[in-house]
Amino acid sequence: MSDAVIHDGEVVGDAEGRALAAWEVASVAVSTLVGEWLVFSLGGGSNALLAFPVALVFAFMFLSHRARGESLRDLGFRLDNFTTAARLLVVPTLVMCALCLAVGLYFRSFDFLKWYGGQSILGVPALGLAWGLVQQYALQGFVNRRAQVIFGRGRRSVLLVALLFGGLHLPNPSLTLVTFAGGLVWAHVYQRAPNLFALGLSHGLMTWVLISTVPAAWLGGLRVGYKFFT
Amino acid sequence: MSGPEVSRGGALPGAAEVTNPAATPGGAPFARPHSLAPEAERRIRRLLVAKAALETLFVVALAAAFFHVNWNPRVRGAVASDGRTRVEGWVAGGRADSALEVQLFVDGRFVASATADGEPPKGGERPAGARGFSFALPRLEPGEHEARVYAVHVGGGRTRLALHPVGGGVRVRGEGVE
Numbered sequence: 001m002s003d004a005v006i007h008d009g010e011v012v013g014d015a016e017g018r019a020l021a022a023w024e025v026a027s028v029a030v031s032t033l034v035g036e037w038l039v040f041s042l043g044g045g046s047n048a049l050l051a052f053p054v055a056l057v058f059a060f061m062f063l064s065h066r067a068r069g070e071s072l073r074d075l076g077f078r079l080d081n082f083t084t085a086a087r088l089l090v091v092p093t094l095v096m097c098a099l100c101l102a103v104g105l106y107f108r109s110f111d112f113l114k115w116y117g118g119q120s121i122l123g124v125p126a127l128g129l130a131w132g133l134v135q136q137y138a139l140q141g142f143v144n145r146r147a148q149v150i151f152g153r154g155r156r157s158v159l160l161v162a163l164l165f166g167g168l169h170l171p172n173p174s175l176t177l178v179t180f181a182g183g184l185v186w187a188h189v190y191q192r193a194p195n196l197f198a199l200g201l202s203h204g205l206m207t208w209v210l211i212s213t214v215p216a217a218w219l220g221g222l223r224v225g226y227k228f229f230t
Numbered sequence: 231m232s233g234p235e236v237s238r239g240g241a242l243p244g245a246a247e248v249t250n251p252a253a254t255p256g257g258a259p260f261a262r263p264h265s266l267a268p269e270a271e272r273r274i275r276r277l278l279v280a281k282a283a284l285e286t287l288f289v290v291a292l293a294a295a296f297f298h299v300n301w302n303p304r305v306r307g308a309v310a311s312d313g314r315t316r317v318e319g320w321v322a323g324g325r326a327d328s329a330l331e332v333q334l335f336v337d338g339r340f341v342a343s344a345t346a347d348g349e350p351p352k353g354g355e356r357p358a359g360a361r362g363f364s365f366a367l368p369r370l371e372p373g374e375h376e377a378r379v380y381a382v383h384v385g386g387g388r389t390r391l392a393l394h395p396v397g398g399g400v401r402v403r404g405e406g407v408e
Contacts, residue, residue, distance in 0.1 A: 017266050023278055031285065038289060042296040044389065052288055060281045067273040068266065 021149035024064060025164070028142060031057035032168050036225025045227065061142045075141035076196035085195035089202045092185045097209045104213030111212055132203030133196060139165055139183070140190040140199060153191050161187035172220045172228050182206060300385035300392050305330075307360075307396035309379045310351065317377050318364040320350035321396045322357045331382040332396060334365045337375050341368060346381070372404035 035053040043049035065075065072078070104110045143164060147157035165187075166180030186199050211219060220228055266274075304323035311317050321330055329347035333340060342365050350362040367377070377400050380393035 016271065020266070020271060020274055020278075024274065027278055027281055031281075034285060034289060038292060042292045049292065053285070056281060056284060056288075060277060063277050064274055067270045067277065069270070 018150045021146040025143055025146045025150075025160075027060065028057055028138065029164060029168065031060075033225070036168070036227070038226075040226040040230075057138075061138065064142070070145070074194075075137065075145070076190065076194040076199070077137075077141075078195060079197070081193045081195045082198050085189060085193035085198035086201075088189045088193055089185075089198055093202045093206060096182075096206055100209045100213040103215075107215050109213060109215040128204030128208045129200055130204075132205075132207060133200030136186065136190075136196050136199040136203050140186060140194070141196055144187050144190050147187075148191070158184060158187040158191065169224045172222075172224050174218050175220065175222065175224060178210065300383070300390050302381075302383040302392070302394060305381045305383070305394040305396065306357065307379070307381065308354065308356070309377075309397040309400055311377075311400050311402065315367050316364055317367060317379065317400060317402070318351055318362065319379060319397060320356050320360040320362050321346045321379075321381050322360040323381075329361060332363045333380050333382060333393065334377060335380065336367075336370065336377050336402070341365070341377075343382075367402060370402065370404040375402050375404065376400070377402050 031053045035050055039045065039050050039053065139161060144157065144161045147160045151157040151160065162180050162183030165183035166176045169175040169179045182203070186202065190199060211222065223230070302323060305321065306323050307319055307321035309317060309319040317334060321332060323330075329345045332344055332346045334342045334344070344363050344365060346361040346363040348362040348364065350356055350360045363379070365379070378398075379396040381396050383392040383394055384390075385392055
């Protein structure tokens with residue numbers, strides 16, 4: 001192994017370790033792009049086909065955690081720092097909610113029951129929380145941790161996470177912007193208090209408020225990748 | 231967004247820990263791996279290679295399946311003209327139990343659709359199962375034009391249609407055929 005590398009006065013991974021972590025991040029991004037672009041364009045969006053890259057990327061992340069000896073607690077599946085993380089999240093989440101509500105008021109586009117049409121009032125938050133938790137696990141529990149190996153804690157790794165999160169929502173312009181902004185906040189909070197439950201809650205709540213308030217045309221039906229053009 | 235309390239980032243077994251009080255507000259230690267055990271590195275490298283290989287195979291299989299479902303490389307045919315007002319020819323390579331739909335385009339614009347279910351024109355060699363088609367040319371602007379015939383292939387899920395060129399293009403004139 002080569003010597004450790006110093007960034008901004010902080011010790012980060014050695015050169016080989018950083019390259020390996022960068023490869024891991026790129027690999028996860030490629031799987032997502034394969035799902036978003038190739039499965040939807042060549043496979044017609046078949047769920048059975050989509051299952052392959054999804055299963056592959058989750059299997060890879062799981063085995064990578066094992067190889068690195070990362071526990072669930074390390075990743076952020078824990079409760080001891082929930083309050084700290086929630087405290088860090090409350091202001092940006094409320095600000096975003098207030099902005100969305102203002103937009104919804106202005107355009108009279110409120111509808112807090114429209115997510116997935118027939119979902120019950122209880123089903124919506126449950127689904128939102130689960131979806132938010134899964135995304136935050138991949139984004140923070142995996143990507144953010146590897147980004148910290150590459151760049152150390154701080155602006156660079158936070159920016160990498162946000163750029164990746166936003167980029168994976170291309171070519172949907174509004175969703176790319178919103179996810180980039182959300183990525184900055186969530187990545188910053190995770191580095192201070194790694195708690196995926198709090199982040200998942202924030203993510204689920206933000207998604208619900210966003211789609212319930214902002215005019216649907218702005219969000220492009222939440223479609224990303226090749227699906228955005230269909 | 232700085233909070234009063236900062237959690238530990240989580241150390242990785244097999245990796246050296248770095249305690250860097252300056253890196254965390256409040257002086258709480260933040261443990262981070264800065265080196266990975268060689269065996270763990272090798273394992274992750276193998277994982278990445280295996281994943282890349284599987285993903286490549288998946289993409290190749292997806293592309294091949296897409297081509298197979300949405301394209302029919304067996305389509306063959308020929309197009310001729312009666313020298314004045316018709317474009318006709320034969321096409322082969324469709325499914326044995328169904329007639330092929332063929333479409334006529336003049337200067338790249340759709341003109342007409344027909345079913346190739348007739349006797350192929352006489353003369354020349356043609357494979358077994360060849361079916362004939364014939365189009366009456368519409369009234370065209372004076373001058374030279376190009377007519378082409380395409381066989382329609384219905385792709386997977388009947389949601390995609392592919393047009394296969396049948397033979398080459400034939401030149402036609404607005405007031406007759408060259």
